[in-house]
Structures are given as structure tokens and as C-alpha cells.
Amino acid sequence: MPVYQNSTVTANNLVIGNYKIESATSTTATYTNLGAGIVSSFGHNITKYDIQAGNAPDPIEGVADEEFRIEFEMIEYNGSVLSDIQGGTISSTSVTNLNTITGGGNTIITERAFRLTNYRHIGATTSKTIITVHKATMENGIQFTPKSDNDADPIMVMPGVIVAKNDTTHTAGSQLFSITHTRIP
Secondary structure, eight states: OOOOSSSOOOGGGOOOSOOEEEEESSTTSOOEEOOSEEEEEEEEEEEEEEEOOSSSOOOEEEEEEEEEEEEEEEOSOOHHHHHHHTTTSEEEEEETTEEEEEESSOOOOOOEEEEEEEEEEETTEEEEEEEEEEEEEESSSOOOBOOOTTSSSOOOBEEEEEEEEOOTTSOTTSSSEEEEEEEEO
């Protein structure tokens, strides 16, 4: 017989399922859905510093650097979406039934806003969690992971890592990211 450390679970606090991934030129612009895929992880990473006295306790500790990373995989090939999230390192052109992406030689990366949205229904309650990073860029160029034709899941995966940077135009505490959780009765 199991022994439970908590006697109850608050169902409205559970995050069930994955997230829709969207991108925009800024947090106030219109977001574009990146399509089907999966968010595999996200998190706020900090690098601490401390001032060492040598003969006394460390007098000062703080944050030397911080970032918010989102790791994901896309499965829908869309040249304009790939071009958008790369912030100018590649470009995309489309005409009827033909889409071409080109890259190389670009030296400027334009930061973008990214948003992750999760809706869940538990009983009569719907909850929504939105994670927004204000200014971010892709860590690498576009990556492609083809699969074998005989694979049980032969769909090619396009993995990516988004790294958010501090945005001094936002107020302290929301310069890097924000997470909002709403219960909708």
C-alpha cells in the first residue's frame, strides 16, 4: 500500500499537455503559429556571481547573467515560418506550389518575441497558461533531422533552441519572460 506525502492534488494547478508555439516581431505585434511540433523544455537559467573576501563570509551575491531557453521540435516545413524565426539569417520566397529558403552571408539577427500557450480542461474549469519571451533569437541556424522511410515515425523533425535576452524597455521583473496562468470559469 503506497504512502502519500500529500493527501490531495489541486487539479487547477496541473499543467497537462504541450504548448502552441508562436512568434512575432514584438510582444504587441500579431503572432504567427509555428505549426505542429513539441516543446521539449523551457526554463530560466541564471549564472551567479559572488564577491569573496578571503577572510570573511562572501559579502555579496547576485546574478551575473541570465537567459530563458525554449527547446522545441517542429514537424511542419514552412519556409516563411522558418525564415521568420531565424530573424533574418535566412530568407524565404513563395510562388504557386513552390517555396524556397536561402541563407548565408547575413550578419544581423533581428530579435523576435515568442509565446507558448497551453489550454487545459479539468472538469468544468478551463485554464490557460501563457509564457512570453520578449526578445529572443534562435541559438543555431535551422536544423533538419530526416528519418528513415522505414521508421515507425518517418516524419522529419526540425529541432530548435530559442534563447531570450533581457529587454530593458520592459519593467524590472518582466525584462526576460512572463508566465501568466488564468482560470476561466
